[in-house]
Amino acid sequence: MIDIRHFEDLGAFRIDWLNAKHHFSFGSFHNPKRMGWGALRVWNDDEIQPGTGFPPHPHAEMEIITYVRDGAITHQDSLGNKGRTVAGDVQVMSAGKGIRHAEYNRESELTRIFQIWIMPDERGGEPFWDSRSFPKDDRAGELVVLASGRKGDDDALPIRADARVLGGTLKAGQSASYALEPGRHAYLALAKGAVTVNDETLGPRDGAAIVDEASLEITAIEDAEIVMVDSL
Template structure:
């Protein structure tokens, strides 16, 4: 199987006071021309946010911004009037569209661990929207859970011909990857997996085109991005 491996150690590592972040793709002050994104997937930031700190109010536009909280609770507030907590096992999708201002603050006494994911939309200057769901794959392991997609059957609607799924695969178990959109990108949140002859550890990822099987070498949580071949 032809594949592009993205080892965890090749991520950018940025630590500035209250924020420690590992960037899968070039972001902010960290730049590597080999890692500029895959298809419409532009950002995966693995963030650790200190207690009583966070991202103050700032703007975004024309980007689909997905947040996956892995530990703790982050408090969201935005210019559309949305305000509340997003806790471990919950997902938030902001379609920034024509523009939105928001803040994400850790108001607790312990670190918050989350993934921040950006997808380039296929529709520009649309009306901003906000969506939030609970989907903790640990509660139903060894199966794919659809998080976002372009159609009404998805729990959250994204403005791109892409689907994002997650799973907790227990050691020794396997799941099939049958792509509908042609480019697969699997990011390992925790644990270790094997895809074809390739081993991918926590923080690493692999991109490939063909259908494949993913086997957990140890209990592993993963995200599968089913992405378009070309960005509309």
């Protein structure tokens, strides 16, 4: 089963510095049929104006992954961590028993991110934050594991969940395959471009909720940038 979530049908929130689309219920957007997908709870498509951002605020008991699509995001938190994550790279904040953080666009251009929240398998752990640059050439024509709590994904950023966050780029006409184990849920969104997923078509910034599909065949209709979560 592949359920396409078209960009124009996503929840919307807009203020002077933030233009957000919500794939799942979040904030003032509530859809009882879109409360999450497996362990995936939040997928926000955020556009942040230059010189603005999210001021310090708390989180607990959530794995928060930020995939930067354009521009850069600057992080700081109550543990003393500071970092700047640029387009195509990823940061992970495991909120654990509690952390305060801020995320700012310190750039002179618009920053676009996917903010992804995954429910942890265990509660009460010590919070941590990390970011990583992923060589862009390594993601051409295939899906690469960016963050993971699964055994064997040693090169990925760690999270406290039996889940994977994957990213990849496909040139028009290229295909990539992914095996989805029984009982697991996949959620795929396009940062850019258009693809087919097992013959279902997604356009720019569309999403797809996927279950009971043993194998995914993703083919680019036009040059595409893909992010996907695989979780229980």
